[in-house]
Amino acid sequence: MELTQLKYFYVAAECGQITKAAEKLHIAQPALTQSVKRLENELGVKLFERRGRSVVLSRCGEYLHRQLGVVLKTLERIPDDLTRIADLEEKxxxxxxxxxxxxxxxxxxxxxxxxxxxxxxxxxxxxxxxxxxxxxxxxxxxxxxxxxxxxxxxxxxxxxxxxxxxxxxxxxxxxxxxxxxxxxxxxxxxxxxxxxxxxxxxxxxxxxxxxxxxxxxxxxxxxxxxxxxxxxxxxxxxxxxxxxxxxxxxxxxxxxxxxxxxxxxxxxxxxxxxxxxxxxxxxxxxxxxxxxxxx
Incomplete structure (x- = not known):
């Protein structure tokens, strides 16, 4: 399970459509679909359920989406936090x-x-x-x-x-x-x-x-x-x-x-x-x- 896979899944869950998510991530749709599939295989659960042209989160997908919301926001803050720590250390x-x-x-x-x-x-x-x-x-x-x-x-x-x-x-x-x-x-x-x-x-x-x-x-x-x-x-x-x-x-x-x-x-x-x-x-x-x- 790679960080990139988790980010791709999170964006797909936020968008509700694989196509929109692929556009937002600037990657091809098949590449995003394969990334989600590999993540599901590694976890051994279904994360999405198809409904017509859209996809919705499964119960497991909803849980992972909630957990990643906190984790990814923390990861996004790390570079800025490290910069502040380095500045403080220098001073x-x-x-x-x-x-x-x-x-x-x-x-x-x-x-x-x-x-x-x-x-x-x-x-x-x-x-x-x-x-x-x-x-x-x-x-x-x-x-x-x-x-x-x-x-x-x-x-x-x-x-x-x-x-x-x-x-x-x-x-x-x-x-x-x-x-x-x-x-x-x-x-x-x-x-x-x-x-x-x-x-x-x-x-x-x-x-x-x-x-x-x-x-x-x-x-x-x-x-x-x-x-x-x-x-x-x-x-x-x-x-x-x-x-x-x-x-x-x-x-x-x-x-x-x-x-x-x-x-x-x-x-x-x-x-x-x-x-x-x-x-x-x-x-x-x-x-x-x-x-x-x-x-």
């Missing part, structure tokens, strides 16, 4: 934000305002592989593991020590991280890669940081440090400006506290993904340059 960008989430989400909102037709699906998982763009972080000097045929750029970011402005640390031009061994650290929660990098900085100089409080808000981290509750690590530009006189940001002389922010475009066949990747990189580069002017 959907999947972004895996493993690092620099505050800056990246701000840039996504900015890009969305410029491109309202674009839709974003956001992920935060190192195990997520089916994303158009990925933002991750590693220690400076490590070669990022980039899949073949992908676009990528890396941006170096200095990690500074945020301390209360009225503390002894604030009087220094820089700080050796080992001097902070006995301090309580306040950190941003939910940022495992950044935590891991900062923990390694501390272990490099011989201690494990005593984290006394974690917050999901950089402003809360900043305000707690400003109130003298503790100290913390502060990335030079991905968390934004410190925006307070109560906190001082000190360069760390030992160890070398820097990390790499790596932006990868995994789907170079998507014009939308490539455009967003370029937008993301250009804006991160701009924010990076502005941060260098301040320090």
């Amino acid at each position: 959907t960008i999947r972004v895996n934000i493993i690092a620099a989430s505050l800056l990246v989400t701000e840039l996504i909102i900015k890009y969305k305002k410029l491109n309202p037709d674009i839709k974003f699906h956001l992920y935060q998982s190192a195990d997520e592989e089916n994303c158009d763009c990925t933002v991750s972080t590693e220690f400076t000097g490590l070669t990022p593991n980039i899949p073949k045929n992908c676009l990528y750029r890396s941006f170096t970011e200095e990690i500074r020590l945020a301390v209360p402005a009225d503390s002894n640390y604030a009087r220094q031009n820089f700080v050796n991280l080992s001097d902070a061994k006995g301090e309580g650290f306040i950190s941003l929660s939910g940022s495992k890669p950044f935590h891991s990098i900062c923990d390694t900085f501390c272990r490099t100089v011989g201690f494990v940081p005593n984290v006394i409080f974690e917050s999901d808000s950089p402003s809360t981290v900043r305000d707690l440090i400003g109130s003298g509750m503790g100290i913390g690590f502060w990335p030079a530009y991905t968390w934004g400006d410190i925006n307070t006189d109560n906190v001082a940001l000190l360069p760390i002389s030992v160890p070398d506290c820097r990390r790499e922010i790596t932006v990868v475009c995994n789907n170079t066949e998507s014009a939308a993904a490539v455009d967003f990747y370029n937008f993301l990189c250009d804006n991160i580069e701009s924010v990076h340059r502005e941060s260098l002017k301040k320090f």
